[in-house]
Amino acid sequence: MNYRLLYFASLADRAGCASEDRDSDAPTPRELYAEIAKIHDFAFTATRLRVAVNGALVDWGHRLAEGDEVVFLPPVSGG
Amino acid sequence: MNYRLLYFASLADRAGCASEDRDSDAPTPRELYAEIAKIHDFAFTATRLRVAVNGALVDWGHRLAEGDEVVFLPPVSGG
Amino acid sequence: MNRFRLSDATIDVGTERNALDHAAAGACVGFEGWVRNHNDGRAVLQLGYQAYAPLAEREGEAILAEAMARFRLREARCIHRVGLLAIGDLAVWVGVSADHRDAAFEACRWIIDEVKRRVPIWKNEHYADGESGWLHPDNTPAGI
């Protein structure tokens, strides 16, 4: 399936881009992050991140669908 | 001795004036309030009031001097 | 140092809060006390505030000096209105700045509590039924 990935803060720095389209067989964010973290050498373990699909927070076991926008959210620092 | 008395809020309403000069033998605010409360029919017991002399809070046993400005302060309600 | 003052004119918060600016401050907390249209179940039309000015200013100044000593603040200010106020008018403003928000929230709350408890200012409520009355909350153990 094809996913649209957005990156923010240090993950964008590490990936070298703010977004990318990726073909992947990962059925859930859990598998997708494991795959992506290896490619971009992300230092965060998934336990430190939250994940959003199409603009809403979801569980790591959420079933992904073709064309989903997936965002791995590093710990936030607003305010 | 002659004292200058200022009245605020309901004490001014009850006294019918905002200030008055009074001759009194009362040596402390305690005796002075007992005397004044009788004259103006003040309902407050001294335990509910604070007292200031010449713009500073004092104890009820403070020694009064000729010409002192004495203010009996009813419970406040600012804010 | 004048951190507290009485005012017989409208308080301009936008101007007053400039006194709180500090390059090291990361948090600013402000409290505004507004004249409500109700109190204790009665409809209120307007309020009058009376102060024993020399002592009110002395007590107010003492409260703000105590706040600066008790909390890790950069600055603190308070202005209290006197005179006749309408519904929605700003009766009292407290503003503090601090490096961190914990101190800013605690100090702002502490200051307004102390001002209400200690500063010789009295409120006269004018009710919709035509009555009016001075408020004298009883904070002492002994009753009348």
Next chain:
Amino acid sequence: MNRFRLSDATIDVGTERNALDHAAAGACVGFEGWVRNHNDGRAVLQLGYQAYAPLAEREGEAILAEAMARFRLREARCIHRVGLLAIGDLAVWVGVSADHRDAAFEACRWIIDEVKRRVPIWKNEHYADGESGWLHPDNTPAGI
């Protein structure tokens, strides 16, 4: 209802707080988060804020709706800056109005805490020594 928003322009608190006006409200508490010139012992020159906007707005709106339900408020608002900010700039503003000050203080504090904890916004600090870095405070039990 839009109670939360992101802004890439200066926040005008004087204008924004008008949204909090209510004739029954007697207390208004405002929090301002300012860009400090220091953090964790390092001199800071400026800050950049980045947000995942659609989710930030959804989460921010949810926090303010929760605050309206949890506390006895008349109104609540929050605006968070994005983009590049200088020392002293207003980064985030929270304002609430309530009949009584207890609820106003508690709700204002709760809202800024939740915004900092949940809303997907990240801060990039630019230090005096030429370095810069994204801040990712660790709020989870597991380390990196």
